Amino acid sequence: MTVGQICEKLGLKPLTGDIGMDREVKGVYICDLLSWVMAHAHEGDAWITIQTHTNIVAVATLLELSCIIIPENAEIEEDTIKKAIEEGIPIMASDNNAFMVAKNLISLGLGD
């Protein structure tokens, strides 16, 4: 499944335009502690986090995560969006909380 398909099916708002919509989502990881993410997230994971500062882009780039999903429309810094576009990492926002986003991703078949 691609980032674009997930956006469409879950009604996520892409904050980085068309960037990275064809990246493949291989799994999902939820955590807001960056060192924990560094240790445990896998390449291709969609990462759900309420952290919104620029360093999340560094984490996603280094681990080759497929995208970042910000739940509950948490406010995101302009610099983070800019950096994400530069690095080609798609960031999307959701009205739902992290649990509901995860539930919806499971219903799309992720995590099987």
Added chain:
Amino acid sequence: MGTLSYEFSVEKDDFERAGEASSKIKKILMQLGMDSSIIRRVAIGAYEAEMNLVIHSLGGTIRIDIDPKSIVITAEDIGPGIEDIELAMKEGYSTATEKIREMGFGAGMGLPNMKKCSDVFEIESEVGKGTKIVMKMYLKDGD
């Protein structure tokens, strides 16, 4: 191939650029066509070392030396040093402030992560002088 070396300076409290040195290191390894599993280990080690320089040190450098047999990452700073290294190495131990924790740092996992992704991990520190961390990763055939 001989030894390729690169060095990056890392400023204290520079959250704006934090992660740039490790991203550059990762890109160098990708350009060299290295295997994704070794790139991942180097990226994790370099990132954790870089963030510790930004958050806990007065500033320092990250260096990478690549030869046909191994990759060595060296992080060195100018202080303040670590008083109890054994304690600092414990999973979950952190002196990060509330503000830093709100940003998602301070899980106390950085040093343990560095150790886990290295084949050889060395840390030396002197209070008032600084900290030096060396992470060595051996390359296998195919990396």
